[in-house]
Amino acid sequence: MxxxxxxxxxxxxxxxxxxxxxxxxxxxxW
Amino acid sequence: xSEAVAIQRPAVAxxxxxxxxLPGIALLFAIGYAGKLAETLVKxxxxxxxxxxxxxxxVLWAILIGLVISNTAGVAxxxxxxxxxxxxxxxxxxxxxxxxxxxxxxxxLGGVSLGLVVIEIGVAIAIMTVLGRWFKLKPKLTSLLAVxxxxxxxxxxxxxxxxxxxxxxxxxxxxxxxLALGAFGLFAYPxxxxxxxxxxxxxxxWAGLAVDNTAxxxxxxxxxxxxxxxxxxxxxxxxxxxxxxxxxxYAVYWASKGQAKxxxxxxxxxxxxxxxxxxxxxxxxxxxTFQTFDKAQIASLANLSRWAFLLTFAGVGLKTDFREIxxxxxxxxxxxxxxxxxxxxxxxxxxxxxxxxxxL
Numbered sequence: 333m334x335x336x337x338x339x340x341x342x343x344x345x346x347x348x349x350x351x352x353x354x355x356x357x358x359x360x361x362w
Numbered sequence: 363x364s365e366a367v368a369i370q371r372p373a374v375a376x377x378x379x380x381x382x383x384l385p386g387i388a389l390l391f392a393i394g395y396a397g398k399l400a401e402t403l404v405k406x407x408x409x410x411x412x413x414x415x416x417x418x419x420x421v422l423w424a425i426l427i428g429l430v431i432s433n434t435a436g437v438a439x440x441x442x443x444x445x446x447x448x449x450x451x452x453x454x455x456x457x458x459x460x461x462x463x464x465x466x467x468x469x470x471l472g473g474v475s476l477g478l479v480v481i482e483i484g485v486a487i488a489i490m491t492v493l494g495r496w497f498k499l500k501p502k503l504t505s506l507l508a509v510x511x512x513x514x515x516x517x518x519x520x521x522x523x524x525x526x527x528x529x530x531x532x533x534x535x536x537x538x539x540x541l542a543l544g545a546f547g548l549f550a551y552p553x554x555x556x557x558x559x560x561x562x563x564x565x566x567x568w569a570g571l572a573v574d575n576t577a578x579x580x581x582x583x584x585x586x587x588x589x590x591x592x593x594x595x596x597x598x599x600x601x602x603x604x605x606x607x608x609x610x611x612y613a614v615y616w617a618s619k620g621q622a623k624x625x626x627x628x629x630x631x632x633x634x635x636x637x638x639x640x641x642x643x644x645x646x647x648x649x650x651t652f653q654t655f656d657k658a659q660i661a662s663l664a665n666l667s668r669w670a671f672l673l674t675f676a677g678v679g680l681k682t683d684f685r686e687i688x689x690x691x692x693x694x695x696x697x698x699x700x701x702x703x704x705x706x707x708x709x710x711x712x713x714x715x716x717x718x719x720x721x722l
Contacts, residue, residue: 338450343457343638346453346455347457347642347645349454349458349666350663353662353663354654362668
């Protein structure tokens with residue numbers, strides 16, 4: 333399998349967080 | 363040889379590769395968080411003692427702390443792999459930032475930015491090439507500095523380095539110069555912006571156009587205001603999207619001189635160099651446009667993006683090493699600085715004109 337670039341890993345990680353926020357209402361403060 | 367390495371790797375290497383990132387990531391977090399605390403402490407101290415202290419954003423604190431560490435004590439080897447992840451946090455942060463943009467705004471602002479970006483790239487390459495000849499720099503170092511100053515600093519230099527087969531030393535210098543010039547810009551640009559009473563949008567576009575490293579462009583914008591930071595990232599991402607075209611042009615140029623491999627399959631080359639996180643950003647922005655998220659969810663995504671940027675900004679300071687510049691001598695740095703100054707002035711003029719025409 334071709335190695336994924338850093339860009340793709342960043343997109344995958346961010347989208348995983350988007351899914352968490354959307355589905356389990358993950359709440360993050362600042 | 364490579365097969366033997368591949369066979370040995372999987373069992374031990376993968377968990378170890380993650381573990382060795384942890385000290386550096388912890389350091390990024392500690393510095394970023396210290397920056398956040400410093401901002402709050404200064405603000406609270408000013409309030410308690412009725413002093414009008416300047417509001418120094420956590421962004422600048424985090425970068426300053428990182429700069430001091432990397433240029434005095436230095437960064438121990440154990441932290442280096444984790445610190446290198448700052449680029450990952452930057453890109454993840456940009457994708458998450460998409461939640462704060464509606465696609466219509468992206469297209470409007472992106473369209474204006476694209477026009478300005480094309481002019482900026484042309485100006486930056488022309489200036490850097492002329493200065494490189496005047497100061498008799500090595501031609502490939504000039505090419506790297508031109509790509510770095512016209513597009514996106516570090517990633518563009520790395521992309522171009524492979525494509526034009528430049529020396530490691532030249533690339534290390536070009537990266538150090540771009541980061542150091544950007545670090546200077548972090549102090550100068552917001553001051554100029556305030557002096558000229560620039561709007562948040564106009565300043566964001568200017569930061570995105572003039573600051574070369576994506577993390578520093580985001581930082582310069584965020585130092586000015588939250589909205590300016592958002593706009594700076596969008597403008598810079600538009601600029602980053604042009605990376606393939608510029609690197610391809612240089613690769614074709616050096617190949618025509620017989621000093622680099624000929625590029626086979628130009629469309630594939632463009633796709634390979636295209637920054638994929640821009641697609642992630644557009645996708646999340648598309649989700650936000652179709653009201654996939656409620657208000658609280660958008661706030662959470664925006665905060666996640668801020669946390670990712672916090673790690674990024676700490677990394678920017680830690681990666682900027684002024685000693686690298688001393689190693690190569692002042693001449694290439696002066697060329698870079700002169701080119702940056704010109705690009706800064708030209709882009710400022712462009713943005714002020716665009717702000718008047720498009721009401722930025």
